[in-house]
Amino acid sequence: MEITAGGLLEVRITPADVGKRVSVRRVEAGLSGSPEFTDTIGVLTSWDQGVLLITKKDGRSVRIAQSSLVAGKVVPAAPARRRGPAASFEELSRVAARSWQPLESERLGGWTLRAAAGFTRRANSVLPEGEPGIPLDDALARVTSWYARRDLPAYVQAATGAAGTQELLCAELERRGWVSEASAEVRIGALAPVGDVDAPASGSVRLTRVPDEDWLGRYGRVDDPEVARRVLVEGPSVWFASLEGGRAVGRCVVDGRWAGFAAVAVDPAHRRQGLATAVMAALARRALEEGASAAWLQVETDNADALSLYDRLGFAAHHAYHHYRAPR
Known part of the structure; x- marks a missing residue:
């Protein structure tokens, strides 16, 4: 005031x-x-x-x-709430993009159009890292057409809480009738405390370079296993963790100082037994061996159980991102 x-x-x-x-x-x-x-x-x-x-x-x-x-x-820009490593929005955006690589992509100025036969919004959405180089309405028309030729809905991934230009894009998309269908927090934290967690089941976690049928079955978001594997295995150094019979699974991408956690899922019959923590701890120890020191992850804002887990492991919100879908 x-x-x-x-x-x-x-x-x-x-x-x-x-x-x-x-x-x-x-x-x-x-x-x-x-x-x-x-x-x-x-x-x-x-x-x-x-x-x-x-x-x-x-x-x-x-x-x-x-x-x-x-x-x-x-008023001055709000300081990012962080516990652990400092990170810029640009750095995290690049690291996150490398961890979910599409099967095909095309540049439109500073935008990257990404497609992977519909497997995950992250690999099937526009990543705006700058200006598209043409008027926004023309760019969105190009985007919509590009995805339509692949029988995919058009999504644009834009962030809030990190960069003013991204927030302006969110507002412009809303003004044109694009609808935010999913929102997620990007959280960061120190990696060593995750690896130091003493989880009862951590000794029985198996690490592999390729997800098997049990892993894909527990992840449960797979329509085409071949497409899913092609997307999931791409990244600088990718590891998959699983407990016997697919009771719990997780994925980690090691990229320089960063370890990115994703796809942590637990059999509903075995929840609240520390299995997700065990999976993350095993992945963290492997990432530490490869020289990583910082951790990041993305969690949907309505996933209360996951948010509680990541709070306990020391992850703090850095920024949020939203997937905007073109008007139907």
């Missing part, structure tokens, strides 16, 4: 501040008829026809009538 020397609230933002992080206060009539104040902090992603669109760190967009503003100012 901005207060002038005279003690009055003041709106100190304009449409020229689009793309910046702002803090605003608006007033609305409450249920009792008395005025109620609401504060919002996020990136000012648009200001059109008397309406402000502010994208918050969790990816949600808030529309605010200009006429309701009573205070507003530009």
